Amino acid sequence: MSIATQTVRTGQEQVFARLPVFVVAALAAAALLATSGRYAHGFDELYFLMAGREHLAWGYFDQPPLIPALAGAMDTLFPGSLVMLRLPMTLAAAAGVVVTALIARELGGGRGAQVLAAGLYASSGVIIVSHWIGTYVFDPFLWTVIVWLVVRWVRVRRDGLLVWAGVVTAISLETKFLIPAFWALALLAALVLGPRELLRRPKLWLGAGIAVVATIPTLLWQASNGWPYLIMNDVVSAEFPGTWPFLRDGFLTAGVGAGVLAFVYGLVRLIFSRELRGYRFLGVAIFALIVAFLLLHGRSYYLMSVFALPFAAAATGFARHVPKWRLVAWPAMVLSAVITLAGLPIYPATMTRTSFGPITLGSSFAGGELPQQELVKAIGETYAALPPEQRARTAVYAEIYPFAAATEFYGQRYGIDRVYSGHRGYWYFDRPPESADSVLFLGFDPGLLKPYFTSVTPVVEGLLWRYDGRQGSWDEIWPKLERH
Secondary structure: OOOHHHHHHOOOOOOOOOOHHHHHHHHHHHHHHHOOOOOOHHHHHHHHHHHHHHOOOOEEEEOOOOHHHHHHHHHHHHHHHHHHHHHHHHHHHHHHHHHHHHHHHHHHOOOHHHHHHHHHHHHHHHHHHHHOOOOOHHHHHHHHHHHHHHHHHHHHHHHHHHHHHHHHHHHHHOOOOOHHHHHHHHHHHHHOOHHHHHHHHHHHHHHHHHHHHHHHHHHHHHHOOHHHHHHHHHHHHHHOOOHHHHHHHHHHHOOOOOOHHHHHHHHHHHHHHHOOHHHHHHHHHHHHHHHHHHHOOOHHHHHHHHHHHHHHHHHHHHHOOOOOOHHHHHHHHHHHHHHHHHHHOOOOOOOOEEEEEEEOOOOOOHHHHHHHHHHHHHHHHHHOOOOHHHHHHHEEOOOEEEEEEEEHHHHHHHHHOOOOOOOHHHHHOOOOOOOOOEEEEEEEOOOOOOHHHHEEEEOHHHHHHEEEEOOOHHHHHHHHHOOO
16 A cells, blocks of 8 residues: 555544534525526526427437426426526526535545635636536536545545446536546546555446346337437537637636636646645546636636635645735635626626626526517417418528527417427437428528428528428438528
8 A cells, every 4th residue: 555545544523613604605695596596597698498308318319308397397297487497507506516515524624624625616617607507507516516425435435436427427427428538537546646445346337237228228228210410519519619719718627716726726736746646636637627618628617626625625725825815815705796796697687797897697588588578479370360271381490509599498478389490409309290281480590491392481581581382201301400
């Protein structure tokens, strides 16, 4: 057994700072609850919601099934309630605050370090995006739990923790398919740097087996549909903003000011500090993940999943090595909390300013949520005005999935029961019935459907068109409409 391993195993366990940590978590949850009823559904939320409520499946073009199923269930139980729809993400964000403090405790952090770690997580961009229900909101919480279980295993060597890590990994795999990258790099780093015995633990592989078995239905859906998620990787790469925007946005999401500094400092400590050498493999794995996300043109918000451990390492180092650290830390945390609140939707819906330097204001939520209702109003009123016999043979088609989801959700008040689209996941949902020989098209490119109809009539210039005289069957047309 190495000296590093002995140090980790014999370190004195700190008392959990339960009350102040729960207060920080409760404050984060309260901020989210107070603002989660504003302003309307986000377009990704509507996509998740409609996928889970109207098109429930074991998998989708761009994601596993958990978040759509959860969104659909919450809307079915609490129809139209934004607060209840977003409640699972509020709870996950608050729980992430607590688990980050627990990680700091495992690293030897006392009461102050635990509260500081909790505060760093509670003032990061994870809290701001937790305004919405989404895969990119829930998965960081699951990664945080997995990291805590692995960190705790390193210290106490209780192999049951590895089984639980496998269970949480299974849940993560039903949310996004990113967690295998963490495990691959963490185990490779452990093989090189230690603790090598991690790879020899049977319960690690038992946990891995649980994760694989739980994912089989989703993998079967992907296989039966030609592995569309592999195409989604190309879609994400095509949207890559460039190296500097990726790093800027990813690191600033840790928190403008205190958060980004803590993330960098904590990562450096994990890799180079002798005090944390037993966890060095995790620091190296996180650094390698950042490089991999960058080289593979991933999205900057992927970095949210690895904030917790560097935050905990930074908090323990700051509390241990900076004299009178509270005089510096707590004013910085208050400022960070104010910045986080500014990023939540606390503004009137009419406020148009969306940023203040590097700080994105929460009024940006209104700009992304409210216009969808006006968009659907245009197509809904046109559809409702059609004579009944014409309406019965007219399909509603949206060029892109956000338009499709918004129209399917808000369009019900205008009598629109089903919306079709060839974009991303919607192409897999369904095609129009053969009885539909006319189409109301919502989008930007009227040439998309023009080859399949004899006439096209503008309804709202630049936004809405009507197509008549379908040429060919939908069985022939539909495969040509798939777009990513």
